[in-house]
Amino acid sequence: MNELVIISGKGGTGKSSIAASFASMAKNKVIADCDVDAPDLHLLLRPEVEKEEDFHGGWIARIDAQKCTQCGECTQLCRFQAISGSYEIDESRCEGCGVCAEFCPCMAIEMERKITARKYISKTTYGPFVHGRLAFAEGNSGKLVSAIKEDARRIAKENGYPLIIIDGSPGIGCPVIASLAGSKAALCVTEPTVAGLHDLKRIFELTRHFRINTLACVNKYDVSEEITAVIEQFCKGHDITMVGTIPYDPDTVKAQINAMSVVEYSRGRASREIRNIWDRVSELM
Amino acid sequence: MNISVASGKGGTGKTTIALALATLLSQRGIHAAILDCDVEEPNVNLFLKADIHSVDTVYTPVPSVDEARCNGCGKCEQMCRFSAIVIVGGKPLVLPDMCHSCGGCYRVCPEKAIQEIPKEIGGIEEGLKGNLHYAGGRLRIGEPMAAPLIKEVKQYACDADVRVIDCPPGTSCSAIESVRGSDYVILIAEPTPFGLNDLQIIVGMLRQIEVGFGVVINKSDIGDDRVYRYCREEAVAVLASIPYSPESASEYASGFYHEAFIERFSAEFYSIITSVFSGKLKGVCRNE
């Protein structure tokens, strides 16, 4: 089974628009939105939720005020400053490590499973779609990403689909690492700016670290053809396959407003190039 | 005073606006600093070009097992809720990238076989551009957890009167760590369906952790009016609307930019500064 992870390093480069376009062109695949921090793909794929469940991404400490003698041991031990002077747990700081519960001399602290997200399996006109949404102010997104990928793999296997298209998250931290884990190919969507180039270099170090075959495309290349050329040069020198350059096209936002992928919405410049890119990517996969 | 600049979605112009704001404050004689807490993809100094005078390495403690003392009891594995120390072939194996540095295994080991050793998670550079202080974190590639590094970045430039914090996009632990303790958060949003969705998520996060905020709508003419409608319905303050400008886009591309941006949109920045600082900082708002 093939997995294509679409990542970007820098945010806002058009990753999800490209993922949705691929989803509308590829046959026999599962789509997964692993950008759980800011999931947007559902806005273009118009999913019909078939199954949803709570996702327990971690633990949280609960202090039983009846048993607590306010000895102060836990506040000393907690490395995350999650226990206040009045012996209450600050949920946004608690990492769920359980150190306080283990060492409380009065056994006044218990660890509880915490619901950190909702996970969905949906039907779309493009095929099965797995996505999730973190509860407000919840971390632990890496675990949710892994769970989404697991579901996507299971569904692909059950249906005999050879491909999973994954919308990854920006950055290089835990959700991105989880999005890439076990996948063979990543398409990095970048933009021709000094920040885009800088972030591409960092994400490339990450994909190389995990030995993932890296493809790249430049979105809005006409914002700076000069930097596009620098990016192409960088890719050549680093064994990154450049699969195309997409022009700036207001149709991309119009497609979004009409809840469609750009290749469905328009036959314009961006749409045509994304089709070419998909042809190249599917040949390489 | 800490002012965070954040956004639910990446690429909305967060870094630009943070830089413009910090530069403006410093030009007006305020002792200002800019902190780059987007440690996964730090971009502030690509534009600011401050002279860096020091770089510190940041570490976090992870366990190391003395096999001679270890009796293989497995208490450390039971303690660890992150599967960062697991018994393999009767002896504990540490997976440092999974470790949250809670110290649990080290404390629980009955044989005192576990020591904590430092693991490098990234670096923090510090510099100066004119009167503006700069400190920025840079996460080591392959390191999954950014929050501990962000916590450290926030220890810098504490003597500044205003610290402008460039936050990572999104609402994950690193975004929360960045905005925590801020006096105010300026959210940057684009008026598109994606922009609206991501704005709703970050507004929910900020309300939960009870930090005050307002919204700057960037590239205000590229999409539709749903973001404006949302702000009206939810009584979210719109601090300014900055239209898309092809000149700014190409200046941004080449990295020479925020000074021209400030000039082009001086009226918008004046309105942001007035709403955020009015009455709180002397001399920042022109008519005070």
Ligand code: SF4
């Ligand atoms: S310090 Fe905490 S997170 Fe790290 S290995 Fe030990 S118990 Fe696990």
Ligand code: SF4
């Ligand atoms: S708790 Fe200590 S003695 Fe027991 S397995 Fe872990 S390191 Fe070895």
